[in-house]
Amino acid sequence: MHPVLTDRRRLALYLFTWMLLALLLALLVMEPGRRGIPAALLLTLPPTLVYAFVCLAAWYPVRAMPLERSGVWAMLVSHAFAAMLLSGVWVLLFRFSAQTLTPVLEGGVAAIANRTPTLFVAGALLYLLAVAFHYLLVAIERSSRVEKQEIEVRMLAREAELKVLKAQLDPHFLFNSLNSISSLCGSNPASARTLTTLLAEYLRKSLRMGNTEAISLSEELELASSYLAIERIRFGPRLELAQEIEESVRAYRVPPLLLQPLVENAVKHGIGQLIEGGTLQITAMKDRGVVRISVENRCDPDRAPQQGEGIGLVNTRRRVEMFYGPAARVDIIDEPTRYRVSLVLPA
Amino acid sequence: MSMQPITVLIVDDEDPARAIVREYLSDYPQFVVAAECANGYEAVKAAAEHRPDLIFLDIQMPKLDGFEVLDLLETKPQVVFVTAYDEYAIRAFEVRAIDYLLKPFTAARFAEVVAHAEERLRRRDGSARESAANVASSIRRPMQRIAFRDGATIDVVPVQRIDYIEAQDDYIHVWSRGQRYVKQQPLGDLEALLDATRFIRVHRSYIVNLESLARVEPYAKDSRVALLKDGTRIPVSRAGYERLKGLL
Numbered sequence: 001m002h003p004v005l006t007d008r009r010r011l012a013l014y015l016f017t018w019m020l021l022a023l024l025l026a027l028l029v030m031e032p033g034r035r036g037i038p039a040a041l042l043l044t045l046p047p048t049l050v051y052a053f054v055c056l057a058a059w060y061p062v063r064a065m066p067l068e069r070s071g072v073w074a075m076l077v078s079h080a081f082a083a084m085l086l087s088g089v090w091v092l093l094f095r096f097s098a099q100t101l102t103p104v105l106e107g108g109v110a111a112i113a114n115r116t117p118t119l120f121v122a123g124a125l126l127y128l129l130a131v132a133f134h135y136l137l138v139a140i141e142r143s144s145r146v147e148k149q150e151i152e153v154r155m156l157a158r159e160a161e162l163k164v165l166k167a168q169l170d171p172h173f174l175f176n177s178l179n180s181i182s183s184l185c186g187s188n189p190a191s192a193r194t195l196t197t198l199l200a201e202y203l204r205k206s207l208r209m210g211n212t213e214a215i216s217l218s219e220e221l222e223l224a225s226s227y228l229a230i231e232r233i234r235f236g237p238r239l240e241l242a243q244e245i246e247e248s249v250r251a252y253r254v255p256p257l258l259l260q261p262l263v264e265n266a267v268k269h270g271i272g273q274l275i276e277g278g279t280l281q282i283t284a285m286k287d288r289g290v291v292r293i294s295v296e297n298r299c300d301p302d303r304a305p306q307q308g309e310g311i312g313l314v315n316t317r318r319r320v321e322m323f324y325g326p327a328a329r330v331d332i333i334d335e336p337t338r339y340r341v342s343l344v345l346p347a
Numbered sequence: 348m349s350m351q352p353i354t355v356l357i358v359d360d361e362d363p364a365r366a367i368v369r370e371y372l373s374d375y376p377q378f379v380v381a382a383e384c385a386n387g388y389e390a391v392k393a394a395a396e397h398r399p400d401l402i403f404l405d406i407q408m409p410k411l412d413g414f415e416v417l418d419l420l421e422t423k424p425q426v427v428f429v430t431a432y433d434e435y436a437i438r439a440f441e442v443r444a445i446d447y448l449l450k451p452f453t454a455a456r457f458a459e460v461v462a463h464a465e466e467r468l469r470r471r472d473g474s475a476r477e478s479a480a481n482v483a484s485s486i487r488r489p490m491q492r493i494a495f496r497d498g499a500t501i502d503v504v505p506v507q508r509i510d511y512i513e514a515q516d517d518y519i520h521v522w523s524r525g526q527r528y529v530k531q532q533p534l535g536d537l538e539a540l541l542d543a544t545r546f547i548r549v550h551r552s553y554i555v556n557l558e559s560l561a562r563v564e565p566y567a568k569d570s571r572v573a574l575l576k577d578g579t580r581i582p583v584s585r586a587g588y589e590r591l592k593g594l595l
Contacts, residue, residue: 172407175431176361179450183367234361272360273409275386300410302505304491 002059003137015052021126022048028118029111043101043108047093051123054086055130062134079131080124087123091116157322169206170264173230180234195233202226209256214323217284217293218250224263224282231267238277239267246285249293252345255323261312262295262341270297270339286347294342301336313341320345352379353468354397358390358416359405359429364450368403368429371457377465387411387494388501391419395499399424400468401445406430410503411494414486417442419496425468427460489542493521495528502528506541510559510575514552525577547594549573549587563591 004010022045030040061082065075098108112119177199184192205223209215221243232239263282271278278298285292313330320328324345333340355378359365365383372378381397384390387408394402394416402424406413413428414435428439431450439447445467446460493509495502504523513520514534521528538548549555559575563583566572571583573591583591 172431175450176364179367179431179452180361180363182451183363183370186370187363187366234363236362238360275388275409302410302492302503304505305507 002056003141004056004059015049018048018052019045025119025122029115031107031111034107035105035111039105043098043105043111044094047090047097050093051086051090051126054089055127057086058082058127058130058134059137062131062138066138067135079128083124083127083131086127087120090123090126091119094119153322156318169203173264176234177230180230184233191233195230198226198230198233202230206257206260212256214253215256216250217245217252217254220254220256220259221245221282221284223257224259227260227263228267228280235267235272235277238274239271240277240279242279242281244281244283244285248286249284249291252284252291254293254345255319258316258319258323258343259293259295261316265310265312266295266297266339269303270299273300273303274298289347291345291347292342293345294340296333296338296340298337299339306334316341316343350377353377353401353465354379354381354399356380356382356384356390356393356397356399356402356424358384358387358402358408358413360385360408361405364405364429367451368457371454372461374454375461375465378461387413387416390416391496391501392499394420394422394424398422401425401427401464403427403429403448406432406435411501412487414438414442415492415494418486419494419501425464427464486540488540490540493528493530493537495521495530497529504528506546507556507558509546509556510577511556511579511581512537512546512554522579544594547587547590549581549583549591551584553581553587555581557594563588 004014022041025044025048026037026040029035029043030037061078065078067075094112095109098105098112101108177195181192181195181199184195202223205219205226209219209223228239228241232241259282263280266280271280281294281296283292283294283296313332317330320330320343328343328345331342331344333342355372357365357368357372357380359368362385365385369380369383372380378401381399382389382393384393387410390402390404391411393399404413404416404426406428407430408416411419413430417423417426426439426442426444427446427448428435428444429448429450429452433449436447445464448456448460490506492503492505495504504521508523510522510524512534513522517531517533519530519532519534519537521530534548534552534554538546538554541554545557546554547557555573555575559577561574561576563571563573566582569585571588573581573583575581
């Protein structure tokens with residue numbers, strides 16, 4: 001849609017400019033003594049306003065020939081050609097208007113005829129001005145669009161972070177942990193104290209991490225360890241842990257809380273659903289030019305089939321893409337008794 | 348008024364969670380803990396063995412959740428749900444649970460629950476115990492799995508593995524991969540719990556899993572038969588055929 005016609009304020013401003021032009025032209029055609037300003041304006045205003053709308057058509061060639069992608073000569077020739085053609089129309093408009101006004105305005109036709117060359121040049125220049133104006137509009141629209149996109153990307157990143165943080169402070173995890181503490185206070189106060197400290201440590205770490213752009217893989221794994229230490233107290237021997245982290249990837253940069261949702265899912269939907277429990281395995285290594293981080297767990301072969309990917313996984317994919325670009329990927333292995341999420345990231 | 352001890356079962360998959368119920372309960376000598384169970388299977392077995400008066404029941408547990416455990420019990424005890432999730436309160440109310448304890452809870456809150464339980468149990472003592480009713484309808488919808496019990500054996504069948512279900516008098520026969528599982532339940536109740544876009548009532552006495560359906564063939568005049576992928580033939584009523592057509 002046309003950017004001027006669709007915006008009432010822009011249209012009013014545009015037409016006002018053209019009215020000023022009509023006034024200027026009226027000064028040109030007025031003849032002191034014979035024809036005053038009001039009469040001259042009567043002669044110039046209608047054709048000028050019609051031409052104002054004609055010039056809006058410049059939008060189409062401007063869109064067809066963007067500044068950065070069109071040859072200079074092609075642009076000059078086509079706009080100049082259009083300018084002359086439309087200026088012809090503009091002169092005819094004046095003649096027609098003068099003729100129509102003959103009964104009330106004497107000598108109008110002659111006045112216009114005398115000034116035909118001037119009018120023609122003015123018409124052509126005005127059209128070219130309109131072309132320039134439309135190029136400006138295109139540029140403004142584009143920059144505001146780019147700005148909007150940038151804001152959107154930033155908001156998406158922010159939203160993903162917030163979601164992760166929210167998932168982080170899973171109320172059920174908190175309430176269950178508090179219940180464990182409450183229970184241990186009676187039977188094993190030392191354990192209760194340990195659990196309180198672990199929980200505090202875990203909360204402190206995850207809250208602090210929400211504010212950082214990137215952390216080392218080691219830091220992320222420490223958070224997972226605090227979390228799993230808490231879950232071990234609740235689940236007991238049902239939850240076995242195995243970690244295999246290559247030295248060379250410990251300093252690798254990851255967005256904070258990248259692995260945490262995967263680890264939590266592995267406990268909640270994987271091992272937590274098994275009566276006999278199982279092992280949660282975290283591995284990280286360099287492998288043929290990529291860094292591969294995997295979280296794997298045993299799972300119940302009778303689990304309900306998932307309808308598409310869980311929200312957690314969709315978020316993980318988005319964050320990986322945002323942080324590492326399109327080269328990174330998230331691979332899922334979904335077997336009856338084994339579930340594994342692997343992040344394959346640029347080394 | 349007899350003052351028999353009240354037998355109790357504590358069911359939770361987390362050890363500390365069972366421990367605190369046990370600890371709080373030790374202040375009330377009239378309550379005797381018959382067994383502690385770490386999962387639903389154990390709970391169903393222990394309930395059959397001990398016939399408890401009262402059960403402290405966690406909801407989120409592997410394989411069988413609290414409601415499914417309750418559904419499998421022949422004699423329903425009084426129930427107190429103990430959970431960190433507050434979203435099951437309405438379903439707990441539906442099965443007439445005595446109370447709903449949100450983890451973590453205080454000794455004072457626990458005392459209220461105990462008083463409430465004791466009052467309800469003593470009042471009903473001697474008369475036929477009417478308790479946790481309407482359990483089947485409290486199962487999460489659409490149902491993800493069905494639990495069956497045959498004496499001491501418990502089978503849990505994921506609904507996606509069901510081929511078809513047949514009604515026989517008061518019982519339903521659920522067929523999954525050539526195996527038959529039996530349960531006492533009206534077919535209509537089960538139908539209401541299943542995902543209606545995948546399980547179709549093709550006949551007054553039959554529900555079919557669309558995944559297992561191979562094709563529908565004309566049979567005699569005005570009647571049809573559904574042919575399953577494993578070769579089973581199931582009668583299709585006129586209304587059942589209309590329902591099938593609507594979905595295919």
